[in-house]
Amino acid sequence: MVGLLSLPAQAADSVTLRLGHALNEDHVVARSYRHMADEIEQLSDGSMHLRIFPNGQMGGTQDMLGQMQNGALDLVHASASNLESFDDVYSVFNLPYLFPNQADFKKVVFGPIGQQIMQSTKDKGFFAIGAYVAGYRSFYASKPIRTPADLKGMKIRVQSSPTTISMIKLMGGSPTPIDFSEVYSALQQGVVDGAENNVPSYVQTRHVELAKYFSEDQHTSVPDFLTVSTSTWNRLDEKQQQILMKAVHDSEKYQQQLWDKVDQQAREQAKEMGAHFVEVDKAPFRKAVQPLYKEYKQDPEHARLLKQIRQAEESSDDQPQS
Ligand code: GCU
Structure with missing residues (x-):
């Protein structure tokens, strides 16, 4: 071309x-x-x-x-x-x-x-x-998701990321990769039972109309x-x-x-539309995904990158560039 x-x-x-x-x-x-x-x-x-x-x-x-x-x-x-x-x-x-x-x-x-x-x-x-x-991505569905056990048997829309797919499986759900613009109808038609995203996307896509419980496990950024x-x-x-x-x-x-x-406006708007924001204990979710880190670190390049990230997080003078 x-x-x-x-x-x-x-x-x-x-x-x-x-x-x-x-x-x-x-x-x-x-x-x-x-x-x-x-x-x-x-x-x-x-x-x-x-x-x-x-x-x-x-x-x-x-x-x-x-x-x-x-x-x-x-x-x-x-x-x-x-x-x-x-x-x-x-x-x-x-x-x-x-x-x-x-x-x-x-x-x-x-x-x-x-x-x-x-x-x-x-x-x-x-x-x-x-x-x-x-921001943070969390689960939303027509029921609250408070523990990994709540994800059992649920089809969750994900982006097409192999790591996210593994994450959902480890948490107990069934990951379903779908393009962003097709998630509304997938939720509507029951192709998936829930999805995960940040609050502005949950509201701007109108997924909030179909999934009233936003459970803040904040699994990824x-x-x-x-x-x-x-x-x-x-x-x-x-x-x-x-x-x-x-x-x-x-x-x-x-x-x-x-x-x-x-982010703040979207939260207010979601509540006006009847959404419930559910506080979640993140500990069991963190625990469920530990095997992902173990597997990730087996690759020496990955292990090196993760170490660099931890060092950057610990240092106070490594400021963002923009
Ligand atoms: C967020 C993100 C998009 C992404 C979307 C998705 O809105 O900003 O880049 O495409 O999530 O879940 O597909």
């Missing part, structure tokens, strides 16, 4: 980048991408454009990542769960209870470790240039990433790369500022 970012040889001054995502327009990250598009336009005096294809218009995330590798898209939004099946390095972010708190999440994801991971897939035809916070095709990146000149990166960094800051507000 011909690359859609076509820069004429004599005039590399007008560029349109195509970004695909499967989020709805209200999603905090979708709003941040619009912020980024405006800034790109402004900083380049109208010579660079970001054309956004939202709502899975271009397909599910896994599919769009493939399209980007083939040159049909320049940028794709993906969570670390989507990326895990493209490169194992992203599996670490899918480990349950990896970060003791959100400050440590930021320290790792926006610090040197995150940078290293984001750059590491260049030879696969893409790499990540932006990272976004995504999975970052979102903006990925770019390596060949698109190489075709941009230095100035264009700088403009893109400035707009990406500013979109990260914008998203972090929005996040807490949106």
Whole structure:
């Protein structure tokens, strides 16, 4: 397929980048991408454009990542769960209870470790240039889930991450990978009995209408990433790369500022819609997933990465970069 970012040889001054995502327009990250598009336009005096294809218009995330590798898209939004099946390095972010708190999440994801991971897939035809916070993911269903035993026999929608699939199995549920945009009808038709996500996504997708119990076991904090095709990146000149990166960094800051507000608003809205937030003792969930860590650490590369993360969490001077 011909690359859609076509820069004429004599005039590399007008560029349109195509970004695909499967989020709805209200999603905090979708709003941040619009912020980024405006800034790109402004900083380049109208010579660079970001054309956004939202709502899975271009397909599910896994599919769009493939399209980007083939040159049909320049940028794709993906969570670390989507990326895990493209490169194992992203599996670490899918480990349950990896970060003791959100400050440590930021320290790792926006610090040197995150940078290293984001750059590491260049030879696969893409790499990540932006990272976004995504709170905690917890279970929701039409009944409370207070202990792993409550998950027995329940089909739970997951993203297509092998680590998440193992996690749900260890907790006692049946994992069912489904694209984000198809979860509403899967819940409605009983294809799954529940799902897991952060509070804003639970509300913005209207899953709250179908699953009134949000049980806060807070099993994972999975970052979102903006990925770019390596060949698109190489075709941009230095100035264009700088403009893109400035707009990406500013979109990260914008998203972090929005996040807490949106999280709080979503909770209020969910309660108004009849949702119950259930407090959960995390200890039995943590215990159930211990074999996942044991298995993960058998790979020396994984063990090294996990050690680096623990060290970063313990050090007080290793501040996030943005
Ligand atoms: C969150 C996350 C998305 C992801 C979605 C999902 O909303 O921000 O990137 O696609 O969860 O569960 O699929």
